[in-house]
Amino acid sequence: MKTLVIGGGMAGLTYAVVACKNGYDVTVAERNPRVGKKISMTGNGRCNLGNVRLSPARYNNCALVKRVLQNVSLDEYKRFLNSCGIYTYADGDGRMYPLSDSASNVVDCLRFQLSKFGGKLLTDSPVTSVSKSGDGFEVNVGGKTLFYDKVVLACGGKSQSEATNLRGLVPPNALTPLAPSLVPVKVADMDGSLNGIRIRCSVSLYESDALLGREEGELLFRDYGLSGICVFNLSALIARREVQRKSGDYIFVVDAVPRLNELELEEIVYRRLKAGERDKAFYGILHNKLSEYVLRRAGVSASSAHIARTAKNLSFRFERLLDWSMSQVTAGGISENYLDVASLALPNGVVALGEALNVDGVCGGYNLYFAAASALYVFSAEERAKAFSLS
Numbered sequence: 001m002k003t004l005v006i007g008g009g010m011a012g013l014t015y016a017v018v019a020c021k022n023g024y025d026v027t028v029a030e031r032n033p034r035v036g037k038k039i040s041m042t043g044n045g046r047c048n049l050g051n052v053r054l055s056p057a058r059y060n061n062c063a064l065v066k067r068v069l070q071n072v073s074l075d076e077y078k079r080f081l082n083s084c085g086i087y088t089y090a091d092g093d094g095r096m097y098p099l100s101d102s103a104s105n106v107v108d109c110l111r112f113q114l115s116k117f118g119g120k121l122l123t124d125s126p127v128t129s130v131s132k133s134g135d136g137f138e139v140n141v142g143g144k145t146l147f148y149d150k151v152v153l154a155c156g157g158k159s160q161s162e163a164t165n166l167r168g169l170v171p172p173n174a175l176t177p178l179a180p181s182l183v184p185v186k187v188a189d190m191d192g193s194l195n196g197i198r199i200r201c202s203v204s205l206y207e208s209d210a211l212l213g214r215e216e217g218e219l220l221f222r223d224y225g226l227s228g229i230c231v232f233n234l235s236a237l238i239a240r241r242e243v244q245r246k247s248g249d250y251i252f253v254v255d256a257v258p259r260l261n262e263l264e265l266e267e268i269v270y271r272r273l274k275a276g277e278r279d280k281a282f283y284g285i286l287h288n289k290l291s292e293y294v295l296r297r298a299g300v301s302a303s304s305a306h307i308a309r310t311a312k313n314l315s316f317r318f319e320r321l322l323d324w325s326m327s328q329v330t331a332g333g334i335s336e337n338y339l340d341v342a343s344l345a346l347p348n349g350v351v352a353l354g355e356a357l358n359v360d361g362v363c364g365g366y367n368l369y370f371a372a373a374s375a376l377y378v379f380s381a382e383e384r385a386k387a388f389s390l391s
């Protein structure tokens, strides 16, 4: 079967490798000069490939993800990676990395498998249109009109890319609105003195008085607002609401001292105030600049109780998600309402995979995992087993 895979990212390369190991005549068309640009950027260059403690509830589209992951087990994903020469380990939080700790090495392994099993690669080849033609498809690849029996759309999302990938490739009504996700947020009245300070803390996101989510982990203060994994994961909740065209008054509340409860913290601050050491209220507890900021926010004559409460409830009013160039993932995409969920095929028969779909997960290997799992899902168990047995 003459097959065109549009996009050489995790989803497209996974699909192409399994397809050529099963004897398909496969071509990957990639608009960039090289495949795997986004894989190379992941996990700070180490490639956080998946998560051994993954929970479908941490994706926007839990039902579709559950269906894919019930069909493609973690063990199968690992067997696929092993068959490509990629061996993995998991860190204490369950995040999977390649033993090489190198994202570009992962791209090399996938690229090598593709060429070893006869897959063709067209780089600098943007696909600009796909239309049904007889039993197959007429496709414009890098300015040329070509014909294929099967087309697989694995062109990813809009994050960190100049073009809107899906324009011209799927009917506009197949697409939800898009929003940048896993992205820093701009907040009102940010104090520039905090720029660059990283803390381990707990961050809650409220809309009016309703708690939308809470994350523990690293927060990075920037002069424009908040960044870091905690904030990225909470940004996904806002992005998903923007996809549904919902806006809201969001407040981020930072507990800067999550390891002490308010009473314990108040007691320490009380003793220091009593000793005339207000400026040292958070010595040994908070970064000096953050300590000065908390004391400023609490006010000069604040009680120990008020100072402790301030440190545990630093609130920041959300203004906006930062733009696509700062985001890791796209919220929104091809709607599941437009897909045959069993085959991930659009009504015209084009199969859609990975981030091009309306599926986004939190940080921690969720997105690469889904991209690869969606590609494995569309093959039969026999085809997968055959591919895993060849290396």
Ligand SMILES: Cc1cc2nc3c(=O)[nH]c(=O)nc-3n(C[C@H](O)[C@H](O)[C@H](O)COP(=O)(O)OP(=O)(O)OC[C@H]3O[C@@H](n4cnc5c(N)ncnc54)[C@H](O)[C@@H]3O)c2cc1C
Pocket (backbone or CB within 6 Å): 006, 007, 008, 009, 010, 011, 012, 029, 030, 031, 032, 035, 036, 037, 038, 039, 041, 042, 043, 044, 047, 048, 049, 050, 125, 126, 127, 128, 154, 155, 156, 157, 159, 160, 165, 166, 327, 328, 329, 353, 354, 355, 356, 364, 365, 366, 367, 368, 369, 371
């Ligand atoms: C900085 C950063 C860090 C990240 N870290 C992690 C992480 O640690 N773990 C994790 O799980 N996820 C991470 N992600 C998210 C993850 O990289 C993506 O979700 C995943 O790569 C999506 O895979 P994909 O194959 O669906 O799409 P992509 O990887 O985006 O691949 C799509 C490919 O299609 C090509 N393309 C697009 N349109 C066309 C067209 N018309 N014609 C031809 N080619 C086209 C693109 O150039 C691209 O190469 C990170 C993302 C970024 C930006």
